[in-house]
Amino acid sequence: MLEIRNLHAGVDGTEILRGIDLTIDAGQVHAIMGPNGSGKSTLAQVLAGHPAYEVTDGSIVYDGRDLLELEPEERACAGLFMAFQYPVEIHGITNAYFLRAAVNSKRKCQGLEELDPIDFMNLLEEKLEAIGWTDSLMERPVNHGFSGGEKKRNEILQMAVLEPRLAVLDETDSGLDIDALQTVAGAVNKLRGPDNASLVVTHYQRLLNFIVPDYVHVLVRGKIVKSGGKELALELESKGYDWVREPAEVA
Amino acid sequence: MTKLPDVRKKYLADFAAFSGNGGSDVPPWLVELRSEAIEHFNRQGFPGSRDEQWRLTNFSRLKETDFCLANGDRPPLNTDEVRKHLLTAGSDQRLVFVNGRYSEGALQEHVARYARPQDNPFTALGTAFMSDGAFVHIPANVVLSEPIQLLFLTTGAAGPTVVHPRCLVLVEESGAASVVETHIGMTDGSYWSNVVTEAVVQDNAQLQVYRIQREGGEASHTATTQSYQGRDSSFDLTTVELGSILSRHDINAVLDGPGAECRLYGLSQLQGRQHVDHHTTIEHAQPHCNSWEYFNGIYDERSRGVFNGRIIVQQGAQLTDSKQTNNNLLLSENARADSQPQLEIYADDVKCTHGATLGWTGGRRNDALVVDGHAGCRQDRASK
Helix, strand or coil, X not given: CEEEEEEEEEEXXXXXXXXXXXXXXXXXXXXXXCXXXXXXXXXXXXXXXXXXXXXXXXXXXXXXXXXXXXXXXXXXXXXXXXXXXXXXXXXXXXXXXXXXXXXXXXXXXXXXXXXXXXXXXXXXXXXXHHHCCCHHHCCCEECCCCCHHHHHHHHHHHHHHHCCCEEEEECCCCCCCHHHHHHHHHHHHHHCCCCCXXXXXXXXXXXXXXXXXXEEEEEECCEEEEEXXXXXXXXXXXXXXXXXXXXXXXX | CCHHHHHHHHHHHHHHHHHHHCCCCCCHHHHHHHHHHHHHXXXXXXXXXXXXXXXXXXXXXXXXXXXXXXXXXXXXXXXXHHHCCCCCCCCCCEEEEECCECECCCCCCCCCCCCCHHHCHHHHHHHHCCCCEXXXXXXXXXXXXXXXXXXXXXXXXXXXXXXXXXXXXEECCCCEEEEEEEEEECCCCCEEEEEEEEEEECCCCEEEEEEEEECCCCCEEEEEEEEEECCCCEEEEEEEECCCCEEEEEEXXXXXXXXXXXXXXXXXXXXXXXXXXXXXXXXXXXXXXXXXXXXXXXXXXXXEEEEEEEEEECCCCXXXXXXEEEEEXXXXXXXXXXXXXXXXXXXXXXXXXXXXXXXXXXXXXXXXXXXXXXXXXXXXHHCC
């Protein structure tokens, strides 16, 4: 589904990713871990198509298409979703309106009919129930005045409503209490299916007690220095990142 | 003017006696920490009316009373008296301190590192006389489902005494806990309780502190609550001031990791000649941090409340979101409230708001108390 080859990317002329190779097949959950400044968020931003990040070398193929050729909205229509580490506030637009606009633009490019507000509310109610949320935040401007935890849950609600093929979660678990963490993990586990995949970027091993990944990759200084199964996360938990740090020096 | 050096000397003499007595089983690092702290106290002395950070509170009561250090003798306690101050939930997780004494722990790494003796003379004094305290240590990934109560009781003595209760709460990565810190006066006599609480909330950890001050009617209470937060952490403080004749509480929160959040809530409900002074400082040292601050006061008779809210946004702390509110209700024409917001912003992409209100019930005091009653406050008085 996703094939990243020798990806080099950076921001403002500073190279952050220094040759990433990663293959994600449908039905899989991959976790990316790594210390501060290792390039985890950069990888997520490059996949989503953030204009500030420049790809200098390498390729990303998504469902047989060159992902780097696509605009962010085209990537979204193709089923790519990203949950932001620091979700943005949008004043003047209610959460419900924003979600409906997102769902309908995706339906439009899939050749489906747009949902009217009533059909959409029914869909929304079902999704809210699934993630254990009330609709009290639906009529408020997007993320405006939300606590950190509410913003993160809102990203998960967007994911549940948009039903992506490939979900990229950029530290969605950070700063959450244990209940909210379970909600996030539950939503990711629910999305698991033979046609979908998730790339979960996390700073804290704790998340992987709730989402059991098929693969864990350790990113250090812009390179994947180690890949393994979920036991790798436990090893990192007990030993820290220092024991995997050395190979990155080669470049 | 001549009084100041004298009162300073008294505490220096007390310190000499204290460090002489308690010297035997005290570790060297603590001896050093105490001596440094008393030096800082000596340098700063008692706050005066010309000092900007202290001028709205009159500390002559503390300067003019000859407070003796409370000794370690534990007076007999009436268990029924103690029981009414206990939390009903989480009945096992409790530490009770009588006149500020408990036991020692391995806390050298963190104690007095955040609430620095050089920043505040009362913190300096509390650190100099530090001998007992609560050390709550939550290891990484441990989530407590029930709160821990720290109950500080001060009993009567022959003359005015001073106690220096001390708390250190350390929550390691991804841990979570709630702590209830209760300060109770079990005497109507004059005493001084000088508290220092430090809360360290490491990466992705969550800590809630609930603090209830019900010191005796003639008591003075000074306190520093200092928090220090890492990346993605969350710290909530709820502080309720009901007792003492004079209370000064400095609350300093440092957000030193991206994605950290803190919420400070304060409520003072005063009567008679009670005086409560809240000085809060929130320092945003890193980007993407949020802080919310709500302090409310209800002042009756001749009571007075002071609120000073300082918010510092450091140069690199972009995308800070900070909100401060201070609402005051005066129930009598002799009550007074002072409110001072102080915003220092050195970053250019931030959102900081502050607001203060002052309401005077215009003689419709009973109506206002009924409203209070509905809000869950002091229903006994609302029905008068």
